Amino acid sequence: MKVGICNDHAGVVLKNKLTSVLKERGYEVVNIGTDSEESIDYPDVAHPLAGRIESGELDFGVAICGTGNGMALALNHHKGIRAGLAWNSEVASLVKRHNNANVLVLSARFVSDEQNIENLKAYLDASFEGGRHERRVEKILEF
Numbered sequence: 259m260k261v262g263i264c265n266d267h268a269g270v271v272l273k274n275k276l277t278s279v280l281k282e283r284g285y286e287v288v289n290i291g292t293d294s295e296e297s298i299d300y301p302d303v304a305h306p307l308a309g310r311i312e313s314g315e316l317d318f319g320v321a322i323c324g325t326g327n328g329m330a331l332a333l334n335h336h337k338g339i340r341a342g343l344a345w346n347s348e349v350a351s352l353v354k355r356h357n358n359a360n361v362l363v364l365s366a367r368f369v370s371d372e373q374n375i376e377n378l379k380a381y382l383d384a385s386f387e388g389g390r391h392e393r394r395v396e397k398i399l400e401f
């Protein structure tokens with residue numbers, strides 16, 4: 259499976275750690291973020307990640323910024339994206355099991371790297387449960 263990982267300047271160190279975890283698990287990782295701690299604007303990397311998931315080139319994504327909120331806000335403007343912010347492993351599992359998130363969003367500044375590694379593993383280990391959650395996820399675009 260092909261995963262896109264995107265980050266702004268706040269997420270460079272965490273991105274590299276998560277990339278190792280993904281590669282150890284056999285994922286092909288496409289780096290869409292910055293590798294510099296020089297400030298960038300998160301939408302500039304969030305939108306390319308979203309587009310490459312929507313086109314089918316990438317299976318899913320991981321996005322990192324300081325709070326996680328900037329990435330989630332930008333990504334969720336895309337109809338084909340369900341980006342969910344997770345701050346512990348239970349939430350990371352639920353964002354896949356209940357919300358079928360195709361982008362896991364993480365906070366580099368308010369959650370430790372160790373916790374974020376656990377969050378990524380919990381997301382990867384989870385599967386969408388469907389059923390009543392299918393209906394709810396479908397309703398996200400019904401407005």
Ligand code: RB5
Pocket residue numbers: 266268300323324325326327328329
């Ligand atoms: C960058 O300073 C910071 O604003 C960004 O990483 C993110 O937290 C925005 O939501």
